[in-house]
Each structure stands twice: as structure tokens, then as C-alpha cells.
Amino acid sequence: MRLALRITAVAILAATRTAAQETPTERSAAADVIRRMNELERSLALPQLVARLTARDARRDAVIARARELMDRELLAMADDITRHPEVGFKEERSVQILTDYLKAHDFDVETSVAGLKTAFVARYKKGTPGPNLGVIIEYDALRGTSRDFHGDQHSAQGPVGLAAAVAVAEFLTSSKTPGTVTVYGTPAEEIASPASKTVMYNAGVFKGTDVLVRSHSSTATQASAPGFGSCCMNIDVVRFVFSGAPAHQLQAWDGRDALTGVIELFNHIDAIRRTLRPETRIQGIITEGGKAPNVVPDRAAAEFWLRYPDPVYLAQVFDRVSDAARAAAAATGTKVRIDVDSSSRNGISVAALNEVAFTYLKQLGATKVAAEPGRPVPYEETGTVATQIPGVGVTVHSSNGGYHTFEMEADALGAVGHHGFLLDAQAMAALLYHFATDAPYRAAVRREFAGLQGLYADYLAALREAYPLPKVSDPTGN
Numbered sequence: 001m002r003l004a005l006r007i008t009a010v011a012i013l014a015a016t017r018t019a020a021q022e023t024p025t026e027r028s029a030a031a032d033v034i035r036r037m038n039e040l041e042r043s044l045a046l047p048q049l050v051a052r053l054t055a056r057d058a059r060r061d062a063v064i065a066r067a068r069e070l071m072d073r074e075l076l077a078m079a080d081d082i083t084r085h086p087e088v089g090f091k092e093e094r095s096v097q098i099l100t101d102y103l104k105a106h107d108f109d110v111e112t113s114v115a116g117l118k119t120a121f122v123a124r125y126k127k128g129t130p131g132p133n134l135g136v137i138i139e140y141d142a143l144r145g146t147s148r149d150f151h152g153d154q155h156s157a158q159g160p161v162g163l164a165a166a167v168a169v170a171e172f173l174t175s176s177k178t179p180g181t182v183t184v185y186g187t188p189a190e191e192i193a194s195p196a197s198k199t200v201m202y203n204a205g206v207f208k209g210t211d212v213l214v215r216s217h218s219s220t221a222t223q224a225s226a227p228g229f230g231s232c233c234m235n236i237d238v239v240r241f242v243f244s245g246a247p248a249h250q251l252q253a254w255d256g257r258d259a260l261t262g263v264i265e266l267f268n269h270i271d272a273i274r275r276t277l278r279p280e281t282r283i284q285g286i287i288t289e290g291g292k293a294p295n296v297v298p299d300r301a302a303a304e305f306w307l308r309y310p311d312p313v314y315l316a317q318v319f320d321r322v323s324d325a326a327r328a329a330a331a332a333t334g335t336k337v338r339i340d341v342d343s344s345s346r347n348g349i350s351v352a353a354l355n356e357v358a359f360t361y362l363k364q365l366g367a368t369k370v371a372a373e374p375g376r377p378v379p380y381e382e383t384g385t386v387a388t389q390i391p392g393v394g395v396t397v398h399s400s401n402g403g404y405h406t407f408e409m410e411a412d413a414l415g416a417v418g419h420h421g422f423l424l425d426a427q428a429m430a431a432l433l434y435h436f437a438t439d440a441p442y443r444a445a446v447r448r449e450f451a452g453l454q455g456l457y458a459d460y461l462a463a464l465r466e467a468y469p470l471p472k473v474s475d476p477t478g479n
Helices: 009-014 024-029 031-043 046-053 058-084 093-105 155-176 197-203 250-255 259-276 312-333 352-365 407-413 416-438 440-465
Strands: 108-112 121-125 133-138 181-186 212-217 228-230 235-244 282-289 300-309 336-345 348-350 392-396
Touching (some): 024 031, 093 155, 155 181, 228 440, 259 282, 259 300, 300 312, 348 440, 352 416, 352 440, 392 416, 416 440
Parallel strands (some): 133 181, 133 212
Antiparallel strands (some): 108 121, 121 181
């Protein structure tokens, strides 16, 4: 069935977005950078570009219809199946087998265990020709729950959604003799964060040659991201603290040194300093090792903390404060501590020329819970490693009425609200890839915006370094 898309005057005007960083400090300290970002955005004439792309186009409508057909006929059922069989990060073997078997059956060559990651893969379209390399990122890992593992972030649908868009566009390239190819990137263990699979894959050269990347994700609303610098879940330091002590009988604990007490004191110290950290700071931790038996003083204990802040500059100060808290906990308990940090998750670049086209299609296709105003800048992947080097878009349409990382979101993946959202994800992604493949001026606009934002990122970080002065603490004096 042909899809006729019409743009109202209101929708066209809404396509003009201004850059807006997340915190008041960012907006104030980096005001000059944001001004230059806004000048860049205005120079792109995005309202006219969006209106031109989303006007009537029979070939595009056929690609969208094919993506929907694949979802209705096969891939919604695949998403349900993966939802019912959750597998946590780096153990997603069943899910990967299902996804790669489907890609092989639709003319993709599949390479598994890429970048040394057992459940990572790359699938390349066999019939592709020289031209734009259209990339699709998919995820498939479940959340690590305490009572059970579960798909409370709906990663179970990302694979089928991405496959629908990839196959529909690949078939179009061949049938229309349009230059270009499609590559699907299977990226495991997004919820584990360390090692960050996308960073590992990028550093191994897996994404080399990709011109654009698209990815879907669950959402409690439909909203466009503002252009600029940001991350889905803030900049993150994944920090592991390992305390060592000396064993002894618990009835003579003074003969040993309790590593678990060191970990407990770390939690206490962190709670004590929270009020002296900026309010946007988030620190979450769990005890991962706490001893083996109640009658033995633990000589080893460990905790993992995720430190989060909207920008990487102040996050460095948070890491220093928390590390000092760990060393203080060790000193107070007579133990020793080792601190290991993974800083892979950082800001990416959010591109309006991609965001606005995808958002316009979602609205026209019937998205629900549509936000009138754009949100903060959110790139298409969580590490920033790829999203600062390759332009892309994360398509997020209302697919759940529950909160993120909940059993309710998992249940919605199997119901009407989830299925409706997944259908729209696949169709909007297919439409955007179609335009990137067929429209040279559109490709040029995306590349110009992305290059311009890349060029401003260093100035943005430099401005923030002036915004977070450390207080001067004097040496204590006598009476």
C-alpha cells in the first residue's frame, strides 16, 4: 500500500532546532560554542530539506512498505521469541544465531566473533556496489536481573527492527541499480558497559568505511534529539574497587584485616560526599565480592560503581573524589585497594539533519506520545566512540508505558504498544537510509553538519574546563 506523506506548515517550522546542552553550566560556560552551533544549524535550511525529502515519493513508499511487510510477516514474531529467551551480555548465542541465519537467508555474508568478541558480528550485503555504505547497528542483550534476566530495555526488538530496514533497503539498491551497500553490525553487551563492545569494535576497525549508521531503541515517548554533544545515559566511568586484607577467625578478627569493611566504608564515604558534588552527578554501586563464610574475616572484597555526569570534564573531578574516598576507606580499615576504571562511555554527536527526518517520519507514520519540543542531544550509541566519528541517528518511538529496565517494559515488548513502536522504527529507519542512498545533497548536508559539530567539540570541552574551578583548601592551623 502506498504511503502518502504530507508535511504541514507547523511540522516544517518545528524542524528548525537550536542546540541546547543538558545542564545550565554547559549552556552558560559554552555559550559562544552553542551560538556557533546554532549558526551552523540555521545555515543548513533544515525545514526546507525535511519538507523536500518527505514529500511524495513512490519509490520510498515501496521501501517503507517492504520494511513493514517483513516486520508483519516474520520479524515481530522473531522479536517476541528473543524477548522470551533473554540472554545477558557476551552470552547472546541463541539470539545471534537467529539474527545471522536470517541475514544469510537474505543475501548477507556474515562474519562472527569480530574484534575478539564471541557474540559480535558483521553482516555485509552480497550484492552491494560501490557507493554509500549504509550501516545498521543492532543489540540483543538482556538485563542482568536479581530474580531473572529479562528484556526490560527491549533490546530483543532491535535486531528484528534493524533487519527489516536493512533487507528492505538492500533489496531496493539491487532492484533500482542504486549505487551503495548495507552493513549490519551486531554489537553485544550494551548493558555491561565494560568492556564497551562498540568501542572495542571501532578500535579494531570494524566500522571502517561506514558512511552513516542507524539504530533503534525503546522509548517511553517519541521525541527528537537536539543537535549537539551528549549521551544517552550521561558520560560514565565504570570503576572497580578491589580491597585486600588478611584472613582471621571472626572471633579473633583483630588478627586480620577485613576487606569487606573496607568496601562498606567506601559506600559510607561516597554517601558522605554526595552533597558536595554537583546535583546532576549520579553514583551507583554494588558489592560484587563480599567474602565466602561468616566465620572468616574476608581477605578480599570488591565493588563496582558507575559514575555519571552529563559532561566528561566534571566527571573527571567526580572520579578523583570517589578514588580519594576509596583510599581513605582502605587507610581507615588497614586494608589496601586497587582501582580500575573504564572510561569508554563519553559524549557523542547528535545530528539534526538525521534526527529531524527520522522524527518527521515517525509522526507521519502514527507515532504516539509525541513530544512537541526536542530533548537534550542524544547520539545513536552510548559510548561516543563511534558517534564522534561517523554520523548517525537513534530512532526512538513510544514503545512502552513502563519505565526503563522494568518488567513492564519487557511485557510491552510482547504487546500492542511495543509492536506498534517497532513497526514505526523499522519504517522510519528504512526511509532515512533510502534518502541517504539516493539523495546526494542530503548526504552533503549531513556530512557538513557533522564535520562542523566535530570541529566545535574541542572548543566546547575547553570552555567547560574553565567552568569547574576547584576550591582552595588551606592547611589547618592551630588555635
